[in-house]
Amino acid sequence: MLKALCQSLCLSLPLAANAQAASVVFLNPGLSTETFWVSYARFMQAAADDLGMTLRVEYSERNAERTLSQARALLKGPQRPDYLVLVNEQYVAPEIIRLSKGTGVKLFLVNNGLTASQAQSIEAQPEKYPQVLGTLTTNDEQAGYQMLHQMVALLPRTDGPVDLVAFAGVKTTPASQQREAGMRRALADFPQVRLRQVVYGGWSRERAFEQARVLLQRYPNTTLVWSANDEMAFGAMQAFEAAGRMPGRDAVFSAVNSSPEALRARVDGRLGVLMGGHFTLGGWAMVMLHDDARGLVVNRDGLREHSVPALQSIDQAKARRWLKLLEQADHGVDFQPYSAEGRPADYTYPFLTAPMDY
Incomplete structure (x- = not known):
C-alpha cells in the first residue's frame, strides 16, 4: 500500500520534482545515413544512458516539411515527451515553438538558434509563442574566419593574386550563414585573396562535385x-x-x-584545415535537460542562449587521437561530472566556456 501511495504521489508531481527518467525526443534534421547527424545522435544517446534519461531520435531526412509534421504529431499526440530538442534548420523553429504552446513540452534548440528577426517576432507575441528553455549554438562565425586564416598560412609566399572558391551549405540555415560570414570577414585581412564565387552545396557531396566541375572550368587557377x-x-x-x-x-x-573520413583526410594532408567538435552540442544539451528535470536552474548566468566554443581546429595529432575516440560510443566522455547536481550555486557548465579536449 505504501509503495502504491508513493507511485501515485510521484505521478501527480511534475517531472522536475521527481526522479523519473526524463523523456526527450530529438528532431534530427539530417539524413539517417549522414555521418555527422548520426554521430551527433549517438553522442546524445551516450549522454542519455549516462544520465538515466530516455531519448528518441526522429530524422527528417533534410526535409523541413517532414520536421514540422513530426513536431506536430509529437506535440499534439497522446504521449508527449518532457523535452523536444530541435534545430532551426531551414527556419522551422518558430512554427514548432508555436505548436508547443499549452502542451507542457519544453523546447531546447541546438546548433541553429533563432535568427534575430525570428527572436524579435517571437518576443513581441508572448500570447502566441511560449519561452524556449534554452539554446546552444557554436562558434560558427569564428570557425569560418579561422579556417581561411589557416588556409592562407599554408600557401607559399607570393605577391600575386590567390583565387578562392567557397562552398556554403544552405541559405536558410543560420550556421551556414555564420560560417560564410566568418570567411568573408577574414577576406579583409588578405587583399591578395580573390573570392571568385560562393555556391550553396546543400551540404551534399554530389551537388558540390557538380558545382566544383563548373567552378574549375570557370576559375582554373583556384x-x-x-x-x-x-x-x-x-x-x-x-x-x-x-x-x-x-x-x-x-x-x-x-x-x-x-567524421572518420575527414579526420583521415586531415592526417594524410588532403585536408589542410579542419574544424570539428560541434557534434557534442546535443550531448551537452542533455546534461542541461537532466538538470532541469531535477529542478535545477540551468540558465545560471541568467541567459537562455549560449554560444559554445565547441568548434576547434583539428591538427594531425588531434585527428589521430579523435579517430581512436570515435571507436567508443560516448567518445570517451563521462557525462555525470558535468551536471550541476550537488554543485555550489556559482557552478558554471564547463562546456559553455571552453572547448572540450578529448
Whole structure:
C-alpha cells in the first residue's frame, strides 16, 4: 500500500520534482545515413544512458516539411515527451515553438538558434509563442574566419593574386550563414585573396562535385577551396582529382566536421584545415535537460542562449587521437561530472566556456 501511495504521489508531481527518467525526443534534421547527424545522435544517446534519461531520435531526412509534421504529431499526440530538442534548420523553429504552446513540452534548440528577426517576432507575441528553455549554438562565425586564416598560412609566399572558391551549405540555415560570414570577414585581412564565387552545396557531396566541375572550368587557377562541411569538401576534391589536380598539393582544402573520413583526410594532408567538435552540442544539451528535470536552474548566468566554443581546429595529432575516440560510443566522455547536481550555486557548465579536449 505504501509503495502504491508513493507511485501515485510521484505521478501527480511534475517531472522536475521527481526522479523519473526524463523523456526527450530529438528532431534530427539530417539524413539517417549522414555521418555527422548520426554521430551527433549517438553522442546524445551516450549522454542519455549516462544520465538515466530516455531519448528518441526522429530524422527528417533534410526535409523541413517532414520536421514540422513530426513536431506536430509529437506535440499534439497522446504521449508527449518532457523535452523536444530541435534545430532551426531551414527556419522551422518558430512554427514548432508555436505548436508547443499549452502542451507542457519544453523546447531546447541546438546548433541553429533563432535568427534575430525570428527572436524579435517571437518576443513581441508572448500570447502566441511560449519561452524556449534554452539554446546552444557554436562558434560558427569564428570557425569560418579561422579556417581561411589557416588556409592562407599554408600557401607559399607570393605577391600575386590567390583565387578562392567557397562552398556554403544552405541559405536558410543560420550556421551556414555564420560560417560564410566568418570567411568573408577574414577576406579583409588578405587583399591578395580573390573570392571568385560562393555556391550553396546543400551540404551534399554530389551537388558540390557538380558545382566544383563548373567552378574549375570557370576559375582554373583556384588554389583555395573553403567548405562549410566535409561532404562538400570531398565532392570538390573529387572534381579536382578528376581534373588531374591533387588536393593538398595543388590546392588547399578546408572543411568542418570530425567524421572518420575527414579526420583521415586531415592526417594524410588532403585536408589542410579542419574544424570539428560541434557534434557534442546535443550531448551537452542533455546534461542541461537532466538538470532541469531535477529542478535545477540551468540558465545560471541568467541567459537562455549560449554560444559554445565547441568548434576547434583539428591538427594531425588531434585527428589521430579523435579517430581512436570515435571507436567508443560516448567518445570517451563521462557525462555525470558535468551536471550541476550537488554543485555550489556559482557552478558554471564547463562546456559553455571552453572547448572540450578529448
